[in-house]
Amino acid sequence: MAIGPIASATLRTSAVLGLRLVVQAGTLLLVARLLGPHGFGAFAGVAALAVMLGTLSTFGTHIVLLAEVSREPQRRAAVLPFALSTTLICGSLLFALYLLLATTLLGEAGIGLNVLVALGLAELILQPLLNLPGAEHQGHGRIATSQLLITLPLALRLLAAGTVWLLHPADPLRAYAWGYLGASALALLIATLSLRQAWPALRDWPLPRLAELRHAAGYAVLNLTATGPTELDKTLALKLLPLAAAGVYAAGARVIGALTLPVIAMMLAAMPRLFREGQTDRTRSAHLLRLVFAAALGYSLLLAAALWIAAPLFDLLFGPRYQAIGETIRWLTLAVPGMALRIAAGGVLMALGKPWMRVGFEVGGLFLLIIGACFLTPDLHQAGMAIALAIAETGMAVAGVLLIILQQHQLHSEQPNDA
Template identity: 30%
Template sequence: MAASLLDKLLACPRIGRLGLNTLLSTAGLGVRALIQAGYLVLLSRWMGAEGYGLFAGSVAVAILLGPLCGWGVAYLLSDAVGRDMSALGALWATALVQIALTGTVLVALLLIASVVFLDMRLSIGAMLLLGMAELLALPVSNMAISASLAVGRGVAASCAMCVVPAGRLVFVSGFMLGGWRGEPDHVAAMHFAGSVAGALGAMGLVWHLGGRPAWRRRRSLGRTTRDGTRYALGSLVGNGYHEIDKVLMLQMLGATAVGTYTAAFRVIGVFVLPIAALMGVALPRLYALGTSHEGAGLRRAIAIATLGYAVVATVVAAALSPLLPVLLGPDFAASSRYMLMLVPWIIPFALHQYSAIALTTRGLQGARVAVDATGLLLVVLLNLWLLQVLGRGGAVVSLLVAEVLMAAGCWAVLAASNRRAAKA
């Protein structure tokens, strides 16, 4: 019955495979959002604002390094498999090796940075577990999402999106029900265990899709590193700018401030997940179409859908912001205000994500890196100033200013590229 429904949807000219996979990915991200919301509610009520803030601020350090894990191999996989699905086994083997090598190096860097630079953080043992969860286990799951989307399997991608969050929720719930206290170090251990379980599940999904690692056909380490450098740097600056504020806030304002602000940000993050779904599904297709007329039409459709959703999400998020303390507990009363302040961020974020993906798939990754790197630097400088002046509100202002400027910068580069193409 399910297969028949999928066939009917694929046959509909108004939906097609891209539309169907977008719907499936959005559904998967919806389930993932519910799981992550449950995880947030569980941790916030179990740990309180201060404990959650210490945990969230420490996790943010690992998340900052996460985009470097794999060194851009997700983009290489999407590009190669989107053009030739028979390359999945070779690229999957390449990805696993790249994740293992870069992830190990990044975990070591995380521990060194924690000792040298961070005054407020979890214990080194807990930081090690968080590093392995975010820099080894989670990237495997993310790579499974890319592999599933590259071969047009939206259901598998939806499952891959959920396995790590579900594993974390199950392990932490079991630990909580066992009567243990919500100490950050204990939570870090369960966070790690759930991540490993989820990563193993993601590997099983790719195996089921026919992605058995073709070790002998994998790309060389030198070639993969060289080709992936621009994507790795782009991911670092493109994702790091909305996590660095939590690291700075933990050091400057303390754990309680981070807890209430991060809770608001994570809830807002749930509302932008469908935007990530659309970009992820469209990436292999945009690579394949390049600068063709069909590719231009697809980009226009994606831009309209992205902006339309962002407007709706903005209204809904604003309406739901007063409910945050009811969900998270009285310690998070201030989170409602910060969530409402963050609501205007959704629209420029959507415009930025669309234009950034458009630059990448049109061979303008260098320009994207330059724009996003400028934005990251601006976020750091503004936070160092405004956190002292405005407190947690300074992080909101910094994020909004940087996001608007990055969106404008990417669109300006796109417009210039279109003008050059029109003259050619």
């Protein structure tokens, strides 16, 4: 039986993301066991801060590149040079901000400056630059190739973690941090070599113009708000929980986040078609949206049930130092349906050209997360953080779906006037 192009693309991308899941799981287990809950909690908190700020480094230009290449491949030559210069400038400024925030607000984590520098360079400059080749491949419909490039630094980090595990250095966190940086650098080199057209020379990278930045600004903010709910909770845990408890929570949350990858695969496969049809072929677009949300909801419910049943296995996998991680994962299953639907709703609004709608509901979710965490974690500890995440994810999912329904209804009501 023949399957549609999005279904086949989703299957190919899911296979790549399945590899990514295995790599992330291996890295998570190695690093968590290597550092212990205290060290892992500190590492996860500062790394999450770097990842959140890193979403602003491209200032949304990788999404502009994706959209333009999806519509007209020849637009690459006009968009890519400004995307490169914007990423380098913004990334450098954010790197300085990251060092300031990490040393002042998260000083209790006890992370050395050399570790912060390595993580900052990787997440604020190298990884954002790596997003550009990935966006270009995705815009051409090479979704699996795009995801392989994203998986590459993760695989190299697994290699770095394994090397540190075998060598038993006196300071494993410092050794892994520099391996983390090296993985991003090597992945960026390979990604640029994978392109059919080379990047322009550095002298041809123009300074970004105000009009171009204004066009990309919505995508820049939505990158931050989209990543915020899956990263901010680790930083909040570092501030609100004891280090060991923060480490247990962060490990459990990473498990949950990794297992939502099939939803991301589906959205990546659907994005080029949504960009093309979202505002032109409303009937086909509406049918696609129904399929996307049905698949996201069905998968998330099955995943939540499976995790609830399998939760005790994680106590064995992570070892005795991560006591109660199974119970924490059970609490985190409450967030899974909302997380999947939030990912789907955010991707749809972005493809429909409504980035500020996505920003709006995700900013609201971030406030829900912060307020919920501050009220619930003092008494409920890891469970309180998990419940706060579930409240935030569910709230964002409901708001996002309602915004899409209203948008589709508005387009439908305008259709007779367009005829």
